[in-house]
Amino acid sequence: MIVEILATGNEVIDGDVVNSNASWLAQRMREAGFEPRFHSVVPDDEGLIAEALRRAVDRADLVLVTGGLGPTVDDLTLEVAAKTFGRPLEAHEESLRRIRGFFERLGRKIGSNQEKQAWLPKGCTPLPNDVGTAPGAYWVEGRAHLAFFPGVPKELHEMFRRHFLPLVAGLSAGTALARKTLHCFGMPEGQLDQDIRPLLDERRELDGVKLGFRVRFPTIDLRLWCSAEDRATAEARVAAAAQKIYAKVGEGIFGEDEVRLEEVVGRLLLERGKTLATAESCTGGLLASLITDVSGASRYFLEGVVTYSNAAKVRQLGVAPATLTAHGAVSAEVALEMARGIRARSGADFGVGITGIAGPEGGSPEKPVGTVHIAVVHPGGEWEQRFLFPFDRLRFKQLAAAAALDRLRRLMISIG
Amino acid sequence: MIVEILATGNEVIDGDVVNSNASWLAQRMREAGFEPRFHSVVPDDEGLIAEALRRAVDRADLVLVTGGLGPTVDDLTLEVAAKTFGRPLEAHEESLRRIRGFFERLGRKIGSNQEKQAWLPKGCTPLPNDVGTAPGAYWVEGRAHLAFFPGVPKELHEMFRRHFLPLVAGLSAGTALARKTLHCFGMPEGQLDQDIRPLLDERRELDGVKLGFRVRFPTIDLRLWCSAEDRATAEARVAAAAQKIYAKVGEGIFGEDEVRLEEVVGRLLLERGKTLATAESCTGGLLASLITDVSGASRYFLEGVVTYSNAAKVRQLGVAPATLTAHGAVSAEVALEMARGIRARSGADFGVGITGIAGPEGGSPEKPVGTVHIAVVHPGGEWEQRFLFPFDRLRFKQLAAAAALDRLRRLMISIG
Numbered sequence: 001m002i003v004e005i006l007a008t009g010n011e012v013i014d015g016d017v018v019n020s021n022a023s024w025l026a027q028r029m030r031e032a033g034f035e036p037r038f039h040s041v042v043p044d045d046e047g048l049i050a051e052a053l054r055r056a057v058d059r060a061d062l063v064l065v066t067g068g069l070g071p072t073v074d075d076l077t078l079e080v081a082a083k084t085f086g087r088p089l090e091a092h093e094e095s096l097r098r099i100r101g102f103f104e105r106l107g108r109k110i111g112s113n114q115e116k117q118a119w120l121p122k123g124c125t126p127l128p129n130d131v132g133t134a135p136g137a138y139w140v141e142g143r144a145h146l147a148f149f150p151g152v153p154k155e156l157h158e159m160f161r162r163h164f165l166p167l168v169a170g171l172s173a174g175t176a177l178a179r180k181t182l183h184c185f186g187m188p189e190g191q192l193d194q195d196i197r198p199l200l201d202e203r204r205e206l207d208g209v210k211l212g213f214r215v216r217f218p219t220i221d222l223r224l225w226c227s228a229e230d231r232a233t234a235e236a237r238v239a240a241a242a243q244k245i246y247a248k249v250g251e252g253i254f255g256e257d258e259v260r261l262e263e264v265v266g267r268l269l270l271e272r273g274k275t276l277a278t279a280e281s282c283t284g285g286l287l288a289s290l291i292t293d294v295s296g297a298s299r300y301f302l303e304g305v306v307t308y309s310n311a312a313k314v315r316q317l318g319v320a321p322a323t324l325t326a327h328g329a330v331s332a333e334v335a336l337e338m339a340r341g342i343r344a345r346s347g348a349d350f351g352v353g354i355t356g357i358a359g360p361e362g363g364s365p366e367k368p369v370g371t372v373h374i375a376v377v378h379p380g381g382e383w384e385q386r387f388l389f390p391f392d393r394l395r396f397k398q399l400a401a402a403a404a405l406d407r408l409r410r411l412m413i414s415i416g
Numbered sequence: 417m418i419v420e421i422l423a424t425g426n427e428v429i430d431g432d433v434v435n436s437n438a439s440w441l442a443q444r445m446r447e448a449g450f451e452p453r454f455h456s457v458v459p460d461d462e463g464l465i466a467e468a469l470r471r472a473v474d475r476a477d478l479v480l481v482t483g484g485l486g487p488t489v490d491d492l493t494l495e496v497a498a499k500t501f502g503r504p505l506e507a508h509e510e511s512l513r514r515i516r517g518f519f520e521r522l523g524r525k526i527g528s529n530q531e532k533q534a535w536l537p538k539g540c541t542p543l544p545n546d547v548g549t550a551p552g553a554y555w556v557e558g559r560a561h562l563a564f565f566p567g568v569p570k571e572l573h574e575m576f577r578r579h580f581l582p583l584v585a586g587l588s589a590g591t592a593l594a595r596k597t598l599h600c601f602g603m604p605e606g607q608l609d610q611d612i613r614p615l616l617d618e619r620r621e622l623d624g625v626k627l628g629f630r631v632r633f634p635t636i637d638l639r640l641w642c643s644a645e646d647r648a649t650a651e652a653r654v655a656a657a658a659q660k661i662y663a664k665v666g667e668g669i670f671g672e673d674e675v676r677l678e679e680v681v682g683r684l685l686l687e688r689g690k691t692l693a694t695a696e697s698c699t700g701g702l703l704a705s706l707i708t709d710v711s712g713a714s715r716y717f718l719e720g721v722v723t724y725s726n727a728a729k730v731r732q733l734g735v736a737p738a739t740l741t742a743h744g745a746v747s748a749e750v751a752l753e754m755a756r757g758i759r760a761r762s763g764a765d766f767g768v769g770i771t772g773i774a775g776p777e778g779g780s781p782e783k784p785v786g787t788v789h790i791a792v793v794h795p796g797g798e799w800e801q802r803f804l805f806p807f808d809r810l811r812f813k814q815l816a817a818a819a820a821l822d823r824l825r826r827l828m829i830s831i832g
Contacts, residue, residue, distance in 0.1 A: 001476075001749075011444060011453070012439075013452050013453065013454075013455065014437070014442055014443070014446055014452060015439035015440065015441070015443035015444075015446065015452065016433070016443070016448075016628070017439070018433070018434055018436050018438075018439045019435055019438065019439070019455070020434050021432035021433070022431070022432065022434075022435065022457070023428075023432070023433070023434045025431070026429060026430055026431030027430070027431035027432070028431075030430055030431065036429050036430060036431065037429065037458070037459060037464070038428065038456070038457065038458060038464075039428070039430075039455075039456065039457035040437070040454070040456050040457075041438070041454065041455035041456060042453070043453060045545070048453070048454075060555075105590030159566070159570070188488040188489060188522075188524065189486065189488060190488070190527045190529045190530045191524075191527070193487065193488045193489065193529055194527055194529065197489070200489075204489055204490070212426050212427065212490060213486075213488050213490065214427050214433070215486075215568060217568075217570075223432070225430075237444070257823065278510030278722075280701075283704040283705075283708075284704055284705050284707070284708025284709070284713070284717075284720075285696075285702070285703070285704030285708065285720055285722065286705040286708075287701070287702065287705075288700055288701030288704075288705075288722040289700050289701035289702040289704075289813070290698070291701075291707045292699075292700025292701065292724070292774075292813075293700070293809065293810055293813070295775070295776055295777070295809055296776075296777070297700070297724070298614065298724050298725075301459075301700075301724055302725050302727075302728060303721065303722055303723050303724055303725060303728035304700075304701055304721070304722035304724075305719065305720070305721050305732070306694075306701065306704045306708070306719055306720035306722075307719050307723070308708070308713070308714050308717055308718060308719055309479060309719060311718075312544060312718060312719035313690065315761070316719065316721070316732070345731070346728065356709075358708075358713070358737070360711055361712070366670075368521075370521075372586070388521055388522060388523065390518075390521050390522070391547070392570075393709065393711055394709055395570070397705070397708075397709070400691050
């Protein structure tokens, strides 16, 4: 069952409102076993709405229309639909009573423009609006199921869940959708694609499971989804496909679905009963902030310092002035001394040191903007690496902080 | 000039990504005097992309396509466009060099799927990607101007502004739109609405300039826009309306358009030749991270500490153990001692101390989750205030960090 989601409204067309109704409806329809295939938006214009409605009922099995049900003159949608499909508007008594009651409770007089909302196309099934005034409408037009919803998200959500979905849930003919997202870090998108490609058939599926990539800087999401007769079958197929991908990509996958990298690191620290402290220069506190975004971080995160100046690196972390002179503030040696310093002073098990050049100023041919040294010092040893992240300042910070988190993760996995 | 904005991508169709590119492009095109009339989204499917492209060039004068330019197998957009319009793909040498250079700087080998991104339809004008790998493309197809952009917002924005808009700016005739956004902090939306309402006529306009509110947590944006025959007239009207709003709201407005609160604070510090250091508990480094998001922050930001544990507050900041015992870690006294401590140890002019309860655990009837004390100590005196921000953990951190920045801003304005 193919779904089209059609929004009407100048505020969406003009970009003043982001069309989050479309993504919300698409997610709900997929969960119910339908297949979203088209989203469209048109302005509050009779001709354009009519044309979009005709195209939608022609190419989709289910057409969900949002917006244009309100009391104002530019709320045209149902009026246009009535004309387009030859279903004259009729007053719907129950909706009229609801709207009158709503205004009575507010102590306001109802205007004729408010009553207009209760006029619905002949033969439709009204969809009650439990949190606002304008009712929706549903009917079958040719082979297409057609439904009209308010554009106000809260009203749309309630109407969709309580009154619309029960009407069409049976149409999805038993197909259920299962999905899983694998979050990857530490390899470029192209590399991941090359690793996984041998697993895919010519339809780009893995044993009937579809795959998609999505960059969510600084990580890459690998999305798996599959439809089957029932949920258990769909889920089993997705789980089996995920297993094959784990076998290829291994530790490059740091988590599934809603989890964030900093949560994974927190969990690993808690499981091992280890503590952490951070010493940051170029990431400017972002690493500490990500770590403390996780509820309960105080159980493993002891402290952090942001030592932008050399003086602070010496005083706060005990970095040797000679090291700064000999190697410069952005060097493997200073990163290691920062990590050792914060570890020793805080008493944490893991100490992280980060120093680099966020730019856009401060680069040199030898140490260009984007250069960063990350060090981790822990009971099992010391690790240090130089990276080059040639991005703008904010993305540089994100990538450097994520690289430090990812290294902590891999070290903790390796030490068991 | 009618505009269609077409997005390709399963992640948008499936609702996993909200199509904010469409609203961004619509706003920019309106500013440039064009008229957005259609938004469409189709999945990563050759037939559906081809059909959508043909319809778009048929009904619009300018067609902006986003997504599907990357290196993976589901990045199909330009390939399909090349077939649909009979323009075979050709290697674009400069883009190939750019991509190779990008991977060389990363120290990685380039795969053939990466090079695929540099194959562009014959006769097109390539649109350089200054912040990523995949170039865009622009050409005239029949009567329509057709442009292809990456789906990654940051890459889209740069490419649109620097390379696309100059190519088509001359095409828009007639009305020009001017707009201005005033960023407000420190008052609720309802208060702002009440302050401004007396300025508005019955159409809710101020001398022909339209007004709108938008909450962009943790700040509120007040948007002004106006259309006129030419840009100068439109801009003059918007500027005059903004003046009237400044007269009402005053210091509650911290900046205009693209500026961020942390940039305003940085500018004020630089102008006064002052330096800053931060001591954070519940914000966990977010304040330092925001400050260091601004390029050149090293000229005024000396250092920060994130003292989650009491031990760290004592050792790093010299907070008296007796103060912690008598008042608790979340108290005015501790916030002040943190601010004094970081100021004294770093030698900065302004020291900030923040301590609070981010939750969801750790609250008490006396100090509920969301309680935060913020202190600023500077040459002119000491300031401290208790706030209650009863939001989830991440929004609590954002609001507390913004409140500290806003206080720094107001103090610096008051001391001149």
